[in-house]
Each structure stands twice: as structure tokens, then as C-alpha cells.
Amino acid sequence: MAPHNPSYLIIGAGVFGVSTAYYLIQKYPNASVTLVDRDAYDAESRVAASWDWNKVVRADYDDKVYCRLALEAQDIFKSDPLWQPYFHQTGVYWTCRSNYAQNVITNHKELGRNDDIIALPVSEARKLYGGLFDHADYTGVKEVLINRASGWAAAGDVLRAVTKKCLELGVKYVAADVATLEFDGRSCTGVKTKSGEILSATHVIVAAGAFTPTLLEWSAAKSGNTGLRAGERILAAGITTGMAQLKREQYEQFKDMPVGFQGYTPDEGKPFIGSLPPTKDGELKWWGSKIFKNTREVLPGRYLSSPPPTHDYNQWKVPGPLKQDIIESRNLWYGPESADWEMTKHRICWDAFTTSSDFIISPHSASKGLYVATCGSFHGFKFFPVLGKYITQMLEGELEPELVEKWAWDRQRSDSSQNVEYPNSEMKHLLGVTAKL
Numbered sequence: 001m002a003p004h005n006p007s008y009l010i011i012g013a014g015v016f017g018v019s020t021a022y023y024l025i026q027k028y029p030n031a032s033v034t035l036v037d038r039d040a041y042d043a044e045s046r047v048a049a050s051w052d053w054n055k056v057v058r059a060d061y062d063d064k065v066y067c068r069l070a071l072e073a074q075d076i077f078k079s080d081p082l083w084q085p086y087f088h089q090t091g092v093y094w095t096c097r098s099n100y101a102q103n104v105i106t107n108h109k110e111l112g113r114n115d116d117i118i119a120l121p122v123s124e125a126r127k128l129y130g131g132l133f134d135h136a137d138y139t140g141v142k143e144v145l146i147n148r149a150s151g152w153a154a155a156g157d158v159l160r161a162v163t164k165k166c167l168e169l170g171v172k173y174v175a176a177d178v179a180t181l182e183f184d185g186r187s188c189t190g191v192k193t194k195s196g197e198i199l200s201a202t203h204v205i206v207a208a209g210a211f212t213p214t215l216l217e218w219s220a221a222k223s224g225n226t227g228l229r230a231g232e233r234i235l236a237a238g239i240t241t242g243m244a245q246l247k248r249e250q251y252e253q254f255k256d257m258p259v260g261f262q263g264y265t266p267d268e269g270k271p272f273i274g275s276l277p278p279t280k281d282g283e284l285k286w287w288g289s290k291i292f293k294n295t296r297e298v299l300p301g302r303y304l305s306s307p308p309p310t311h312d313y314n315q316w317k318v319p320g321p322l323k324q325d326i327i328e329s330r331n332l333w334y335g336p337e338s339a340d341w342e343m344t345k346h347r348i349c350w351d352a353f354t355t356s357s358d359f360i361i362s363p364h365s366a367s368k369g370l371y372v373a374t375c376g377s378f379h380g381f382k383f384f385p386v387l388g389k390y391i392t393q394m395l396e397g398e399l400e401p402e403l404v405e406k407w408a409w410d411r412q413r414s415d416s417s418q419n420v421e422y423p424n425s426e427m428k429h430l431l432g433v434t435a436k437l
């Protein structure tokens with residue numbers, strides 16, 4: 001049940017925040033729904049992990065819950081006129097060093113889906129797509145998962161389009177940096193921006209991605225309510241992406257490629273590494289194998305992982321060792337023949353992580369009227385079309401019990417040792433002591 005005259009203030013206009021605004025304004029056209037973000041939604045450059053040239057939209061999950069939700073989201077990407085122009089069904093090519101492929105295929109069958117999804121031996125798979133992945137690293141690969149139903153989305157473009165739609169439907173957008181949450185006793189009543197403006201609402205939803213732990217830490221200090229801190233629940237982590245400009249003839253060769261994933265296991269000490277089909281401007285993107293935290297003092301005597309303290313998180317200032325990581329990952333896909341590719345862009349992208357890579361979509365247990373909806377853990381984008389549905393259910397106490405437990409603020413947390421994505425190094429250690437951030 002929605003409360004009388006509810007109002008919603010959402011901190012963060014990434015996929016978690018925007019999807020929430022989109023669902024809320026459709027369900028309650030007369031409600032006050034406000035998105036507040038440090039960057040304008042149509043800014044040239046944004047720090048949001050959700051803002052990107054392209055992101056993988058796949059339903060190849062061995063976790064049945066995410067498999068189901070990813071299928072639900074992918075169906076919207078394929079059919080709804082708001083989302084459809086941004087989705088590209090190129091398929092996915094996934095080298096598997098575990099039973100991943102079989103687990104995914106089983107999930108799809110059990111969910112009653114008949115997508116074109118198969119597992120092939122390496123010798124057969126590497127001949128596909130004109131042998132584009134023939135030079136990839138196949139050490140330890142058991143089989144290759146091919147799912148022709150998956151693909152990618154033009155991430156920044158669809159984020160802008162859905163935000164614009166929200167504004168047309170009545171959502172307000174405030175471009176401002178939030179300094180702290182505001183409280184009346186233990187109830188959260190809104191936020192204070194860095195310029196001193198107060199924004200108030202009955203429901204305050206923190207969807208601030210990698211900045212969430214820092215914002216909660218600042219708010220704990222301001223209010224004296226130490227229970228607000230994220231503690232071990234959320235870790236801000238960074239990863240580097242690189243883009244190369246393909247020459248005309250290379251573009252012709254790569255333009256119909258599928259999304260590629262190198263699936264490693266914890267024993268190999270690498271995360272899974274992906275490469276996406278070229279953009280229409282002929283730029284090919286992939287990401288590195290180093291996933292790192294950035295522990296720094298966010299308040300006197302308080303240390304936690306947080307993106308660098310500049311407006312743009314220094315996301316475009318990528319130091320040499322991280323550029324080297326990009327070269328090494330490129331070789332895992334395209335081998336020595338890619339040595340002369342012209343690199344056009346490097347970016348460090350920050351996201352919020354949990355040890356199990358499960359989201360947090362939950363009331364905050366230390367304050368009334370305060371909710372948390374983030375922790376995409378490097379896989380949250382693809383759920384953009386459905387996140388808001390589940391976040392709205394959470395706000396109204398209608399989330400199914402399995403999801404309540406999976407996404408709770410307070411829950412049993414697994415250790416991170418089996419999670420190949422979980423950051424295990426400090427950025428400063430990767431860069432060496434002399435590097436400046």
C-alpha cells in the first residue's frame with residue numbers, strides 16, 4: 001500500500017535510480033518523484049557506471065534468480081519501443097572453464113525457454129564468426145557457450161532516453177552533489193546538497209552506486225547514527241576499460257561479432273573478461289583483469305574504499321599500469337595480431353560490490369524512510385528495464401520473500417573467495433608508490 005501523499009527522492013540517476021523513477025511515475029502519476037545526480041542526465045561525460053558506450057545484455061546466468069530476471073529484462077529490450085532501438089541481438093560467445101555452460105542451459109530449460117543456446121567444443125567454436133576468436137586464450141576451456149538470443153545495448157543512449165521519458169512523465173531532475181542525508185530523529189527526511197539546498201521527501205532512496213558507502217559514512221557522522229554505515233556490506237571497486245579504433249577493413253570483419261566472454265575460475269586468478277562488438281564509429285571495447293578498491297580517508301580517521309575525490313572520479317586519467325592491463329586483456333582475445341591497434345579511449349569505471357554480487361534492494365535498517373537500491377557488482381546494467389519494478393515492490397513491502405532475503409541490507413554474507421569479480425587489490429598497489437591519482 002502506498003502511503004498518503006508519498007514523495008520520492010532518488011539519489012543517483014544510474015540504472016537503479018532511473019528505473020525506479022520510471023516505475024514510480026507510471027504507477028503514481030501525481031506523486032512527487034525527484035532524481036538528484038551530480039551530473040546532468042545529458043552531460044557530455046558522467047561518472048555513472050551505467051553511462052557507457054555499450055553494455056552486455058545477456059541472460060546467461062547460472063544463478064536461476066538472475067537468469068529469470070535477465071530474461072524478463074531482455075524481453076523488454078527486444079519488444080518495448082522505448083528500449084528496443086538500443087538493443088543489438090549479436091549473440092554471446094563465452095569460453096567456459098567450469099560447468100557454467102551446462103548450468104545456464106539447464107536454467108533456461110527449467111524456465112521454459114527455447115532460446116538458441118548451445119555449448120560447443122573449442123575446436124568447433126573457434127571456427128565460428130570467420131575465426132575472429134581463433135587467437136583467444138583457450139587454456140583450460142571445457143566448452144564454449146553460444147547464446148544467439150543475447151547481445152548488448154547502447155548504454156548511455158538508452159539511459160538518456162529513459163531519463164528523458166521520465167521527465168516527460170513528470171519526474172523532476174536536480175543536478176546537484178548530495179553532501180549528506182537529512183534526518184528528523186531516526187527518520188530520513190531528505191538530503192542536503194553541497195551548495196546547501198535541502199530536498200525533502202517521505203521516501204529517500206540511495207542509488208548512488210560506488211559512492212554509496214561514502215555518502216552513508218558522511219551521513220552517519222552528521223547525524224551521529226553510526227548504524228547508517230555500510231561497513232562490510234558494500235565495497236566501491238574500479239575496473240579499466242579500453243577502446244580501439246578499427247580500420248575500415250577491420251570494422252567489416254568485426255561488425256557482426258558476438259559479445260565475447262573469457263570465463264575464468266577462482267583458480268586462474270582472473271575475473272571474466274569481456275569484449276563488445278564495435279560501436280557504429282568502429283570502436284571496439286573490452287575491459288581489463290584488474291579489479292581494485294581505493295581505500296582512502298573520507299573523514300578524519302575513517303577509511304573506506306571510495307572513488308577518487310574529484311567531480312569526475314579521475315575516470316579519464318588512466319595510469320600506465322592500468323593501460324598495460326588493457327593490453328594484456330586484449331591479447332587474451334585477439335592475440336598478437338592486435339598489437340598495432342590504435343587505442344582511442346581508456347576509462348576507469350566504478351561500481352558498488354557485495355561479496356556475493358547480489359544487489360542491495362532494501363529498507364535501511366538504521367532509519368525510517370531510507371532505502372538502498374544499488375550494488376550492481378559489475379553486472380547490474382542489463383536489468384535496467386525491470387529494476388524499478390522490484391525496487392517499487394520493495395518500497396511497498398511486496399517483494400517476494402526469496403528476493404527480500406537475497407537483496408536485504410542485513411543478511412548472511414558469503415565470503416568473497418569464490419567470487420572471481422570481487423576486488424582483491426588496492427589501486428595504489430597496482431600503480432606503484434610513485435603514481436598520482
Ligand SMILES: Cc1cc2nc3c(=O)[nH]c(=O)nc-3n(C[C@H](O)[C@H](O)[C@H](O)COP(=O)(O)OP(=O)(O)OC[C@H]3O[C@@H](n4cnc5c(N)ncnc54)[C@H](O)[C@@H]3O)c2cc1C
Binds near residue numbers: 012207378
Ligand atoms: C567497466 C564496467 C563494465 C560493465 N559492464 C556491464 C555489462 O556489460 N552488463 C551489465 O549488465 N552490467 C555491467 N556493468 C555493471 C553496471 O554498469 C552497474 O552494475 C550499474 O550500471 C550500476 O548502476 P547504479 O545505478 O547502481 O550506479 P551508477 O550507474 O554508477 O549510478 C550512480 C549515480 O549516482 C550519482 N551519485 C553518486 N554520488 C552522488 C552524490 N553524492 N550526489 C549526487 N549524485 C551522486 C552518480 O553521479 C551516478 O550517476 C559494468 C560495470 C563496469 C564498471
